[in-house]
Amino acid sequence: MSLYDSLPLTFPRRKTRAVRVGNIFIGGDHPVVVQSMITEETKNVESCVRQITEMARKGAEIVRVTTPTLMEAHKLGEIKDKLRARLVNVPLVADVHHQGSDIAVAVAEYVDKVRLNPGLFVFHKHTGRDEFTESEHEEQREAIEASLVPVIEACKKRDIAIRIGVNHGSLAERMLVTYGDTPEGMVQSALEYLRICEKYDFRNLVISLKASRVPIMLAANRLMVQRMDAEGMDYPLHLGVTEAGDGQYARIKSTTGIGTLLAEGIGDTIRVSLSEDPIQELPVCYEILQALGLRKTQVEFIACPSCGRTKFDLPTVLNQVKRATNHLVGLDIAVMGCIVNGPGEMADADYGYVGKAGGKITLYRKRDEIKTVDQSVGVEELIALIRADGMWQEPKIES
Numbered sequence: 001m002s003l004y005d006s007l008p009l010t011f012p013r014r015k016t017r018a019v020r021v022g023n024i025f026i027g028g029d030h031p032v033v034v035q036s037m038i039t040e041e042t043k044n045v046e047s048c049v050r051q052i053t054e055m056a057r058k059g060a061e062i063v064r065v066t067t068p069t070l071m072e073a074h075k076l077g078e079i080k081d082k083l084r085a086r087l088v089n090v091p092l093v094a095d096v097h098h099q100g101s102d103i104a105v106a107v108a109e110y111v112d113k114v115r116l117n118p119g120l121f122v123f124h125k126h127t128g129r130d131e132f133t134e135s136e137h138e139e140q141r142e143a144i145e146a147s148l149v150p151v152i153e154a155c156k157k158r159d160i161a162i163r164i165g166v167n168h169g170s171l172a173e174r175m176l177v178t179y180g181d182t183p184e185g186m187v188q189s190a191l192e193y194l195r196i197c198e199k200y201d202f203r204n205l206v207i208s209l210k211a212s213r214v215p216i217m218l219a220a221n222r223l224m225v226q227r228m229d230a231e232g233m234d235y236p237l238h239l240g241v242t243e244a245g246d247g248q249y250a251r252i253k254s255t256t257g258i259g260t261l262l263a264e265g266i267g268d269t270i271r272v273s274l275s276e277d278p279i280q281e282l283p284v285c286y287e288i289l290q291a292l293g294l295r296k297t298q299v300e301f302i303a304c305p306s307c308g309r310t311k312f313d314l315p316t317v318l319n320q321v322k323r324a325t326n327h328l329v330g331l332d333i334a335v336m337g338c339i340v341n342g343p344g345e346m347a348d349a350d351y352g353y354v355g356k357a358g359g360k361i362t363l364y365r366k367r368d369e370i371k372t373v374d375q376s377v378g379v380e381e382l383i384a385l386i387r388a389d390g391m392w393q394e395p396k397i398e399s
């Protein structure tokens with residue numbers, strides 16, 4: 001019996017309510033949802049429609065659009081109409097920061113979810129204080145409630161969701177003074193809004209606590225789960241490392257934060273925030289989910305790093321196998337350089353391609369050795385084996 005036979009191959013997820021966002025559900029028993037955000041200015045309607053359409057085509061399941069002013073809030077209506085005319089049904093989220101109540105009520109007419117930032121939703125003049133009295137806390141909570149209630153009612157009317165999106169870098173002064181620049185302040189900021197929503201019997205809620213530093217993001221989300229559990233709340237969580245930057249480090253940073261929490265069962269929807277074309281965020285999201293066994297969106301290629309025992313040019317052969325089979329989503333295919341570790345380490349793969357001495361390779365179906373052939377026809381024989389098992393599909397030709 002292998003290690004894989006004794007360990008669970010999926011991570012048990014935290015139990016959450018399912019929150020509908022357009023034709024997508026976040027939380028519950030639904031798959032972890034991939035989302036991103038366009039970079040076009042909302043006032044440029046045609047450009048927004050083109051970018052949203054392309055992102056949906058590339059796999060974005062929810063798309064967020066910034067709405068900094070009332071004028072742009074109403075532009076979302078035009079964007080939604082043009083998307084509908086193109087039969088693009090991807091759910092839209094309006095990103096609301098300043099002047100929160102008026103803009104949020106306006107966009108609720110058009111979108112599928114409204115994102116609010118608690119640190120910016122209600123304007124409070126910076127006081128420079130180093131302490132707030134309980135009466136001052138209560139006064140600001142009442143101001144938040146007065147602004148939030150119209151948004152709740154507008155979202156109730158259309159049965160749409162709200163994301164309470166806390167950013168470490170934009171906590172309100174009151175939270176910073178009371179709790180410091182800490183995960184505790186982030187959690188308290190979110191809870192304040194959640195309690196108001198529950199007071200008015202609104203529970204179509206998704207929560208996010210984002211930071212540009214992975215340890216803070218991890219601590220905030222773990223603490224949020226603990227506090228929600230203590231209060232009987234079961235809201236789904238949106239995960240992301242905000243302002244991660246670009247290139248390899250940004251991808252590693254995002255994967256470390258998002259992947260760690262997903263491996264703990266925390267998280268129901270994710271975004272990788274890159275300082276690049278947002279299309280580039282989508283493969284990273286899906287690969288995080290694929291690596292954790294939470295989504296199956298591509299072929300899982302298993303390959304050894306190569307060493308002096310390798311019996312062929314492994315990078316070249318791996319690329320040949322990938323080119324021939326990377327459209328067979330759902331399969332696990334292993335390419336191993338030699339017989340020493342190959343069969344054991346690829347035992348959970350559907351098919352294996354293993355180097356042997358004398359210019360030969362051996363093909364496997366799971367753990368069973370099928371045939372040994374010349375390396376020169378190895379890829380063709382692998383395809384023939386997959387075809388014989390009824391697992392082959394012709395690659396789609398993109399129009």
